[in-house]
Amino acid sequence: MTFKEFSGKNVEEAIRAAMKEFGADLGDLDIEILSQGSRGILGVGTDEARILAAPKSAVAEAASVRADSPPEPIAEMPQETVEQTDAEALTPVETDDGGLTPVMADEPAAPSASRSRSRGRGREATGASTRSSREGRPPRERRPAEPRNGDTRPEPRPFVPAKPMEELSESERATLDEAKSVLEELLRLMELPGTVEVAMGTEAAKLNVVGDDLGVLIGRRGEKLASLQHIVNLIVARREGQLNRIMVDVENYRGRREDQLRDVADRAAQRVAQSGKIIQLKAMPAMERRIVHLALSEHEAVRTQSVGVEPNRRVVILPANKVG
Structure with a gap:
């Protein structure tokens, strides 16, 4: 069907x-x-x-x-952030019967239904010829998967943790120093005046670029900032021979955005608890949805769900006793 x-x-x-x-x-x-x-x-x-x-x-x-x-x-897409005002972020869902799109796991992102339909039409057109060609082929041998402990590929590490510099290990400090040098070189090549500082966020150490007129590094919905972080991590991984996760920020954009999301989540939760109605936030990437889920994870009166399909996946906040 x-x-x-x-x-x-x-x-x-x-x-x-x-x-x-x-x-x-x-x-x-x-x-x-x-x-x-x-x-x-x-x-x-x-x-x-x-x-x-x-x-x-x-x-x-x-x-x-x-x-x-x-x-x-x-293709792997970079993480991105969504610029929106608090008023835009709060979109009440006018429903009394819990009418929501069904809950789906945040990760990995599900393919859209339109893509599924287009694939289905393609198979209908070529299904007969494909089946006949397969019947004449010998069965393909399937090699058993190698055990994971035999995989020689490097495993990605978590973000460098947020703690005083003197408490970071020697390898963590070396990774931050290397990433700082890479980011400074990229700024020089782009002819952008900026100073790279090592800062401590709420969960991870990060490289924060400080300067004037650096909005070009953030871009619409944070797309350019996500790409810049990806490039820095890629270069450092090639040089050190190990996958690393270095958080890159510009003028503390990520920190300000996180504070804004937590504030939006708190106020939306208050409205849901008082009115008993459902509130649906605007679509946002997985990293931002995670911030909202964590911000309300211990709230007694409400619960959260992620609904929809990327890139329009969003968080819905509903009363804790409401069946979705």
């Missing part, structure tokens, strides 16, 4: 239509939001919300069919 499109005045109405059509509860459906819809101006130009939905059992069956085919390579 393929995904089917549903529409309604809002997302919740479209989801209820999908639940009625399939005779399934919310947790038994896989849902992708195509459009949130809009009310228009004075009732003119109203657009309905649109979603794609399918029973999870049908999706699982399709996944089992695909299991025999080698997965398509997916």
Whole structure:
């Protein structure tokens, strides 16, 4: 069974239509939001919300069919951050029956339903010829996987921990020094005036670039900052022969963003606890969703879920006693 499109005045109405059509509860459906819809101006130009939905059992069956085919390579994307105001970050979900998209694991990111549908159409067109060609082939030998302890690839280490410099090990200090030199060289090549400082964040040591007019290093939604961090880590790994994780920041952007997210999460939790309604935050990357989840992990009145498909995956905050 393929995904089917549903529409309604809002997302919740479209989801209820999908639940009625399939005779399934919310947790038994896989849902992708195509459009949130809009009310228009004075009732003119109203657009309905649109979603794609399918029973999870049908999706699982399709996944089992695909299991025999080698997965398509997916390019690794850098972590990124989302610039948004507090007002934009708080988006109440107008629903009384807990109408949410189903919960899915944060990592790894799930492929979009549109990609699944496009693959399905391609297989329908070429399925007969593919099956006939496979029948004439001898079975391919499968070598058993080697034990993990025999893998010679270096394992990535966690971020250099946040603690006084004198308490860092010799190798940790050497890694920070090497990364600092690499970052300074990159700034010189880009002809950007800036000073690289070693700072301690809440969870990890980081290299913080300080200077004037450095917004070009952050970029829209933090994309350039994420790329800069990836390049620094890659160069250091090549030089030291080991994968390292060095956090790079510019004008304490990451620290300020974390404080903003925690504040947004706290205020949203208060609204949920007082009103009993669900609040849905704007889409954000995995690193930022993790900050929100951790900020509210010990809150007694609310709980959090991640819903949707990358890059539109988001955090939903709902009453602790509400079944999603």
